[in-house]
Amino acid sequence: MTAPAKAGALVRLLLDRFPDLAAGLWTDEDTVEVTIEGERNVALLQVLRDDPELNFFFLADAAAVDYGPTERFEVVYHLYSDRHPAWLRVRARVNRADPHIPTLTDLWEGAMFHEREMFDMMGIVFDGNRDLRRIYMSPDYRSFPQRKDFLLPDDAADSSAAGVRPLERPETWDLTRLSDELAPGVVAHAEAEAEAKP
């Protein structure tokens, strides 16, 4: 791609408008990336959208990334502008212990499904979003599947379906097996195997 020269123009423009973005600024062949704190997202993206020289009018993507239980969440926005031949990536950091970030639905209505998906999968709360409910999982679901500390057995034992669904061999399917105490059926199974071995 022939981007770098023109991406340079975008970088200069960005630094001109927001000198404090220099710290988190990074480019690759066709992307310019800036990193901000979560609370700033609406203010920054509004300027990016409305400034005629920047003109990032199209919200191409909004995704959440979990950097692990001890780290942080990031909400990553990708923006398109017909003025600049590079994607603009805005990484907004979110506190993982208390994941709140302002909503973008006032700027782009289309951010609604993105934010509902992020809420559903990561549990990030978008303040001001008036329809923040689960979009893929059922409304009574309690976990956030795309978090890095999500474990399926934990989740299943925690869900409303735990212990209700008749499984073929409940003794081997015991979903509480991660607890210290083995379920009786599993113990019996293990003993029978130990006896058969010698």
Added chain:
Amino acid sequence: MTSEVKIPDPLDLDLDEEARLRRVAGLPAAKTPAGEYAGFESVGLPERPPQTEREREVYTLEEGEMLVNMGPQHPSTHGVMRLVVKVRGEVVTDVDPVLGYLHRGIEKLCEEATYTTVLTYVDPMDYLSTMHNEHAPAIAFEKLFGVTAPPRAEYIRALVVELNRVFSHSLMMGFLALDMGGITPILYGFINRDEIVDMLSAISGQRMLFNFFRVGGVNWDTNDEFLSRLGTWRDHVLKNVEMSERVLTDNEVFRSRTIGMGTLSGRDAIALGVSGPNLRASGVPFDVRKAHPYSIYPELEFEVITQSGGDSNARYLQRIAEINQSIHLIDQIVDKMPHGAVQAQVPGIIRPKPGRAYAAIESPRGLYSVYAISDGGPNPYRFRMRDPSFISLQAIPKLMPGRLIADTMAVMASFDPVMGGVDK
């Protein structure tokens, strides 16, 4: 353990006349005072409090309104999608799409897969544009790993991707007619599709989930069967397209059903995140192939086609124009295709350096993009897909109020959503 459930009898004389009529009409048993929350029971769901303001709004009935479930088992919801439609008589007053019936957690699955196997997981997403599904991750992983596909591989990619676009758009024409009760165009669409699918199965070995792209190239070079099928198809494709188009384009009934229906202005379309043919039908010349050229598109000659109407008819005409454009592109690709290898040298297990890559392509339904993060391991740390039909669906609740039930499906079909992609 059986519990006594009293099945209500519509002729139950204990009930007063009002309650009995309401029951037969499928309305909630007790008359809801106007403007009060009706609850989920009226669409056959367990009762629970509404979670959001918007949910309360949808499930609150004014006098004379009722909620109708369209889907997930409905003849025309393009897969398993549920629209909760609030109607007053035949007039739609609100629509709430309920998704997730086909959710497979592909993003999460891909975090457990190696970079090569990710390309197989994304296939069943948008099952009408399988080649496109593989294209974006392939580009993203190549960026991450720092490898480029050989030129011939890029040409073959562009070729199969454009072929895929042709059949996807052909089917859209059929589905649009099918949702209005026209039963023939869908068959013509499938004729177009079958020829292309046979062709693609000759080159990739599979009919639907092609699994053809690799990191650093494609799986196979072209072969004789593919090329001969391509030649035969190219001879009569224009005639085929014209045949399926002629059933609809000038059909007076079809025009009266589509013109002015679901009109979406360019500004609204951008705000809603609608992309691809649907956005261009609203007059916004945004095509990723031009806006952020990838693969070999900078070397090909084509213009971004737009329509001015922004209604169902414009979206339909846009598809036809893009079919012809794709055929034109296929001609150029076949003319210019170089010789050479189709795969770069890539290790079996790919371990890119830690980094981030974003790749967007123009799929038949719009901007399809992948955001991949590598932590240096053999599988992506985070793999994010933006599916265009998922985002485009947001336009439906915007467009439907004030229209008739009959238009709900017709307008939805004009956006051409594929539930495999919507639900990931």
Added chain:
Amino acid sequence: MNIDLLIGVLRFLLATTLILLLTVPTAFVVIQMELKIIAGAQLRYGPNRIGPWGMFQSTIHGFKVLAKEDHIPDQADRATFTLAPWMVYMAAAMSMLVIPFAPGAIAVDFNIGIVYFFAVLGLSVVGLLVAGWASYNKYSLLGGLRSAAQMVSYEIPLTLSVVGVVVLAGTLNFRELIEWQRVHGWMLIWQPVALVIFYVASLAEINRTPFDMVEADSELVAGPFTEYSGMRFGFFFFAEYVALFIMSGILISLFFGGWLAPWPFPDQLDGFIGTIYGVLWFFIKTYIFIAVAVLLRATLVRVRVDQLMGMAWKVLLPLAMVNLLVTAAAVLVFKL
């Protein structure tokens, strides 16, 4: 006991039994035509496994329906739910009584056959409305209401268009009407506007594409039939195709000379041969119009419900009235 009365009763029973029996093969033939013609329009083979050229596919479908589970929803109104298919089917079958197949082959040669026909055919809307009401299903209810609105609206232009024909021929009897056409030429020449109105309105009356709002599979699943299964659904299904046959038969009787043969052939023969000859021409013409209706289904998309009603009240009804006015004036002025 009066012997004439007995003969009359016996004749009536025989005629109705024959007509009822006739409806089933008629439906089979029409369904088979639909399968094959639509297949042709869609560049498919269509059914080609059961019988020569797949001829018995629709018959097998009919028997399949008999073997299927007949399910009544828990909360449905059982009495009316069970009754509705019969009402629709009997409306179709009973209106077949006055169809003039050939000289001597009319089940009941009514002197007010035309009035009887429209009266009885109009009953099917009651059946559809009841089906939609009794099913305890929102789709059914909407479909039933649509059917009431649609069929009641279209009955008006349908009947008004026929009034012109009646005024011209001066009879309400189908046999006499065809005799009139034998003398004066087919009604097609005299009443072309009425023909167009009648054809459009009759498609709407029997819920054929592009006016199949009642079923509207992509909107209302199957309209009033959504909750029906087994033979109860079969009755609705048969009634629909029998109605198509009847409408085509009435159309040709009113406008295309019924059993009369077209120009190069002798238009009518005497005796038993004459009956066979008449039946032959009647079926040829009727099936041509059924084929046209089937081709329309293969070609057109469905109109929307408001467009449908608008057409009935804003286009067809005024047109039919003007047509009637002009016809009546012409009859008065030229003493036809």
